Amino acid sequence: MERTWWKEAVVYQIYPRSFNDSNGDGIGDLNGITEKMDYLKKLGIDVIWLSPVYESPNDDNGYDISNYRGIMKDFGTMEDFDRMLAAAHERGIRIVMDLVVNHTSDEHPWFVESRKSKDNPYRDYYIWREGKNGKEPNNWGSCFSGSAWEYDGQTDMYFLHLFSRKQPDLNWDNPKVRDEVFDMMAWWCRKGIDGFRMDVISLISKVPGLPDGEVGKNGYGDYGPYVCNGPHVHEYLQEMNRRVLSRYDLLTVGECSGVTVEEAKKYASLDGKELNMVFQFEHMDLDGGETFKWNERKIKLTELKQVLTKWQTSLAGKAWNSLYWCNHDQPRMLSRMGNDSPEYREVSAKMLATCLHMMQGTPYVYQGEELGMTNVPFRTLEDFRDIESINAYHELVGQGVFDSDTMMRYLRYKSRDNARTPMQWDDSENAGFTEGTPWIMVNPNYTEINAREELGREDSVFYYYQKLIRLRHENPVIVYGDYELLMPEDESLYVYTRTLDKEKLLVICNFTEEIREMELPEEFKGREGSVMISNYGDIRPEEELTLRAYEAVVFKF
Ligand code: GLC
Ligand code: CA
Numbered sequence: 001m002e003r004t005w006w007k008e009a010v011v012y013q014i015y016p017r018s019f020n021d022s023n024g025d026g027i028g029d030l031n032g033i034t035e036k037m038d039y040l041k042k043l044g045i046d047v048i049w050l051s052p053v054y055e056s057p058n059d060d061n062g063y064d065i066s067n068y069r070g071i072m073k074d075f076g077t078m079e080d081f082d083r084m085l086a087a088a089h090e091r092g093i094r095i096v097m098d099l100v101v102n103h104t105s106d107e108h109p110w111f112v113e114s115r116k117s118k119d120n121p122y123r124d125y126y127i128w129r130e131g132k133n134g135k136e137p138n139n140w141g142s143c144f145s146g147s148a149w150e151y152d153g154q155t156d157m158y159f160l161h162l163f164s165r166k167q168p169d170l171n172w173d174n175p176k177v178r179d180e181v182f183d184m185m186a187w188w189c190r191k192g193i194d195g196f197r198m199d200v201i202s203l204i205s206k207v208p209g210l211p212d213g214e215v216g217k218n219g220y221g222d223y224g225p226y227v228c229n230g231p232h233v234h235e236y237l238q239e240m241n242r243r244v245l246s247r248y249d250l251l252t253v254g255e256c257s258g259v260t261v262e263e264a265k266k267y268a269s270l271d272g273k274e275l276n277m278v279f280q281f282e283h284m285d286l287d288g289g290e291t292f293k294w295n296e297r298k299i300k301l302t303e304l305k306q307v308l309t310k311w312q313t314s315l316a317g318k319a320w321n322s323l324y325w326c327n328h329d330q331p332r333m334l335s336r337m338g339n340d341s342p343e344y345r346e347v348s349a350k351m352l353a354t355c356l357h358m359m360q361g362t363p364y365v366y367q368g369e370e371l372g373m374t375n376v377p378f379r380t381l382e383d384f385r386d387i388e389s390i391n392a393y394h395e396l397v398g399q400g401v402f403d404s405d406t407m408m409r410y411l412r413y414k415s416r417d418n419a420r421t422p423m424q425w426d427d428s429e430n431a432g433f434t435e436g437t438p439w440i441m442v443n444p445n446y447t448e449i450n451a452r453e454e455l456g457r458e459d460s461v462f463y464y465y466q467k468l469i470r471l472r473h474e475n476p477v478i479v480y481g482d483y484e485l486l487m488p489e490d491e492s493l494y495v496y497t498r499t500l501d502k503e504k505l506l507v508i509c510n511f512t513e514e515i516r517e518m519e520l521p522e523e524f525k526g527r528e529g530s531v532m533i534s535n536y537g538d539i540r541p542e543e544e545l546t547l548r549a550y551e552a553v554v555f556k557f
Pocket of ligand 1: 063100
């Protein structure tokens, strides 16, 4: 396989609002990121993916953009951005921008024009339809509750918004929209950025006719089958690639809701016609996900192994994987598949990290994951800030689908705000994130879980991530080796191998607190092996292994 930097890189995701506040207004900002560049260098990451920093009225925390070429005032200025970019580049760290072009803000000048009249030059930048018998054009529900259509009295028509009503969907079938988007991308590339993470890019091409979807729990139709991987999505991405991506040296990753392995082979094909890699959601959806996220279900390890193994083996040699447990849209994995009790928090955080970072693909670390940050004990609905969570509460409790207590439990377990509380820098007030009042509560466990404490202790989760990242940089087998799952039926152990030429890694992860005996697989018996990394530190490749609570070990043969 061809060696390229983005296959060998580890990416760190920053959610700027919650990373570091430099001016005491309670909101993280660009200068705050610049201040922490040495921290990131120390962790050893190669790339930063920056969640949106563009001008935005913040209906969805910056995922509703009103000016693609300007910086949100909360976050600073374009000069601050340039300084941050330079500070990253000086340290050999690249910057990948979030590209949100399935939709804009309704305050974007294109939409302000578009809604003015049916013959406005910007009318066809968006998706407008006549109502049907005085109702919405079809039964689609928005991802953030309610209908996916908003009525606009000025022209007596509806516009489509798969997300909030302040996020109207762009009409990608209009070549002018594509020209505008590609020009804007090239503008950022000329500025020297190093790539794009493309927000819900799998949704940009809609099936003509926009047929009704299957009705779900909230009474609305599911748009999934008519917008995910739609009829022209590959054509448009190939055009984007020809006109922009192929002209620069970039890392590109598409957030692809509803992507299958077959589709991923097209989006992320190694022939480089579209993107480098995609974010798939199958492992995240095992406990409800996109079909119905609100529950407290636990993911079964056998199912997790089956899904991740399918992605590892099906893309091998054909396309490239991304690897992630956490991002700004997911609760903390440590509280989901690990164990966030004081006794097992660190060891299970390291176990999860080992399991993911030894796979083939480009790993993504979400801010705070490298500290073992956990879900948050939100008290009441007022503690939440996320539009998805708040709307879902009102819709589902209002309709009597759940009572309030049940829905609050589900929010505490699954809300995106679990990932969005401030980064825990130290044990001073507000976790050292701000000198003002933070825009969202700080997780009270910052007094124990914080960067300063971990940087001062050799066996911390931070230094474990640092080691995993270093090992990946030093061992091509971790990047390029073939993956093979062992013991697929085992409900507590995730065991797999990686093979490159004569080198072989055996990865063993105990996903439970039970002590487990395990026989070394036949092919390794009697062979000379060593420990590459382990979260207990004192295990050896013996014929009979005893694995302790959440133990993880990688043997190299
Ligand atoms: C993506 C983003 C999410 C946002 C949505 C709409 O899924 O990751 O945060 O709410 O798109 O832009
Ligand atoms: Ca600030």
